[in-house]
Amino acid sequence: MRALGNVTAALKIMRSSRTRSLFTMLGVIIAVAAVTTVVSIGDGVKQSILLQANKSAKNVLTIRPASLSDTSDGLNKINGGGSIGVLTAEDLKTVAKQPHVTSAVSLSVAGNTAQGDYEYKGPVVSVDGDLPAVVNYSVAYGAFFADTDAANNVAVLGAKAASALYNANVPLGHSLTINGQEFIIGGILNSVPVAPLSGGFDANNTIFIPKSAAASVAPAGAVIYQILAKIDDAKNVESTAKKMQSNLSKEHGGQEMIKVLTPSELATKQTVTLGLLAKLTVAAAAITLLVSGIGIMNVMLVSVSERMHEIGIRKAVGATNRQILGQFITEAVMLSVIGSILGVILAAFGCFLLGVFSDLHPHFNWAAAGLSCLAACGLGILFGVIPAARAARKDPISALRSQ
Amino acid sequence: MALIELKDVSKLYGFGDATTLALDEVSVSIEKGEFIAIMGASGCGKSTLMNVMGLLDRPTNGTYTLSGKRVDRLRPTRAAKLRRDTLGFIFQNFNLLPKLTVIENVALPLSYTNMSTTRRLKTASSMLERVGMQSREYFLPSQLSGGQIQCAAIARALVNNPSVVLADEPTGNLDSAGSRLIMELLSELHKVGNTIIFVTHNPELTRYATRVIYMHDGQIIQDEQTEIGQVAKTAKAQLYSRGRLSEEDDMAGVSTLMKAFPTAEQPKPVAKKRGRRGGKKK
Numbered sequence: 232m233r234a235l236g237n238v239t240a241a242l243k244i245m246r247s248s249r250t251r252s253l254f255t256m257l258g259v260i261i262a263v264a265a266v267t268t269v270v271s272i273g274d275g276v277k278q279s280i281l282l283q284a285n286k287s288a289k290n291v292l293t294i295r296p297a298s299l300s301d302t303s304d305g306l307n308k309i310n311g312g313g314s315i316g317v318l319t320a321e322d323l324k325t326v327a328k329q330p331h332v333t334s335a336v337s338l339s340v341a342g343n344t345a346q347g348d349y350e351y352k353g354p355v356v357s358v359d360g361d362l363p364a365v366v367n368y369s370v371a372y373g374a375f376f377a378d379t380d381a382a383n384n385v386a387v388l389g390a391k392a393a394s395a396l397y398n399a400n401v402p403l404g405h406s407l408t409i410n411g412q413e414f415i416i417g418g419i420l421n422s423v424p425v426a427p428l429s430g431g432f433d434a435n436n437t438i439f440i441p442k443s444a445a446a447s448v449a450p451a452g453a454v455i456y457q458i459l460a461k462i463d464d465a466k467n468v469e470s471t472a473k474k475m476q477s478n479l480s481k482e483h484g485g486q487e488m489i490k491v492l493t494p495s496e497l498a499t500k501q502t503v504t505l506g507l508l509a510k511l512t513v514a515a516a517a518i519t520l521l522v523s524g525i526g527i528m529n530v531m532l533v534s535v536s537e538r539m540h541e542i543g544i545r546k547a548v549g550a551t552n553r554q555i556l557g558q559f560i561t562e563a564v565m566l567s568v569i570g571s572i573l574g575v576i577l578a579a580f581g582c583f584l585l586g587v588f589s590d591l592h593p594h595f596n597w598a599a600a601g602l603s604c605l606a607a608c609g610l611g612i613l614f615g616v617i618p619a620a621r622a623a624r625k626d627p628i629s630a631l632r633s634q
Numbered sequence: 635m636a637l638i639e640l641k642d643v644s645k646l647y648g649f650g651d652a653t654t655l656a657l658d659e660v661s662v663s664i665e666k667g668e669f670i671a672i673m674g675a676s677g678c679g680k681s682t683l684m685n686v687m688g689l690l691d692r693p694t695n696g697t698y699t700l701s702g703k704r705v706d707r708l709r710p711t712r713a714a715k716l717r718r719d720t721l722g723f724i725f726q727n728f729n730l731l732p733k734l735t736v737i738e739n740v741a742l743p744l745s746y747t748n749m750s751t752t753r754r755l756k757t758a759s760s761m762l763e764r765v766g767m768q769s770r771e772y773f774l775p776s777q778l779s780g781g782q783i784q785c786a787a788i789a790r791a792l793v794n795n796p797s798v799v800l801a802d803e804p805t806g807n808l809d810s811a812g813s814r815l816i817m818e819l820l821s822e823l824h825k826v827g828n829t830i831i832f833v834t835h836n837p838e839l840t841r842y843a844t845r846v847i848y849m850h851d852g853q854i855i856q857d858e859q860t861e862i863g864q865v866a867k868t869a870k871a872q873l874y875s876r877g878r879l880s881e882e883d884d885m886a887g888v889s890t891l892m893k894a895f896p897t898a899e900q901p902k903p904v905a906k907k908r909g910r911r912g913g914k915k916k
Contacts, residue, residue, distance in 0.1 A: 545746075547729070550718075628685055
């Protein structure tokens, strides 16, 4: 009963000083909205990764150096240098020899810039002509180079790389310079669905060149960073992966330098980066929440000293210390509750806009919304206590005297 | 048994060289149903005495017994509950909460009890009716005249049915019409059996009291029983010893007009809903 009275009284106070209340709540609003939106984006991305994993070939194993399999962002690590060529052509042979493996291709990084109509920074990857067959890439224009083309300098572009390099819509037959070596565009891939923010290898940005041409582009030798192996049947994937893992380890002297990843493991790896991003945002939002809690405390302290006379009157007519405490804590909590609600509304609106205007498709996460609201309310209580206690302890006579 | 019993009550403020003796071993006993005026110069300790009796302040020394119970060393929470249940306060500057309507202000003491909102507002409404303010229930204090605000404050003081009403210069901020309204109202309350203690600077107002206590430098220097309708003798001496229409009289606000009514037929204050400017008589 009395709590309800406190709530209505608090709402009345907030109504009478709207601007101040709004600015006080701003921190809470931003923090709750940020946490909810980022977690929702993460959820959306995770879902599309899983969807992609389900859609794409379920019977392809990915073999990577163990140091790179920690994150999905192997390419960047290689580009950044410092990586050792753990995977060798021998490994490719070993992989191809495994039972149930129908075909295997290696992907090596041959460079990271190319010059078409424009200069382009993106991975240049040398592969076998089998690649489209292994990973289900389809060619929109032209054709993927065959192993018979190996001697020719033919390049195949990912959809995004094609539009970034050339003015022409279909730059088939245009020339491309990679590290001083000229290539002719022989094919352009259809756009491949890639989950946003997953940090995974994005074929759309990639320039593919034949393996045999790699040597001319990268004199030091292209480093194999990944081997893809197609398995004859999805039900053999797990067993083949295990066997392949042990065989590869044996070849490398028993060291676990190479990791064989099944499609589902790969999807999990891809979400790791995302999880890290989400954690960072949550940490930032936690700091925002903390700061907004201090903001609430500040405003409540000012409010308490402004309303000292009111406190005096209330005490004179019989309010106990505890009742005054309750009143001011309720006010602080109401600030954070309403702030949280506004934050959730803002997040929902933000997710909606992102869903409409970007390729992220946030999946509104109610748990994150609820948890951040709870955290905000907890902070409201925590930071409301100090000003409220100050108000409650005030001696009625001196409170009445202050104006 | 006396309702209020103060024995050798002292109150000291400050410490060291700056110590002020606001009350100096004051002993007084107040019976139920008395209408007491406390008079004295500024700074003589009237307000401190009121605060001690109203449990807003603790005496430094001495004992205070309220309805037979020692209350001079109460914990703050117990004191607050006693204030809520047995005491009513009327202040010089009204002390209504400006953001609450009149009825919410009047219901304020009840909001610290377990009474339901509906019952609170009902009780407050009937109390406002008693002071003739029912038509102003949903006004804000800023929309009322001084006299009306003080009427509302009286309604608030009475809403918890207190055994003692303490009024610290209730007419200090009012013009003559407002003062008269308030004193008439207090007088009505006294007639129905309330115990009222008020502080005043205006000797004329002792007409309403049954007993006048004079204070000086923190001590009670005289305690005089008086007839209702008569200015107390000591107060009268004070009144006539100075210039009748001195500046102080004007400041006190009421003296000239007050002479007109005590014997004459008085209009009921409840019928008047006049503002500060309503002082011009019909």
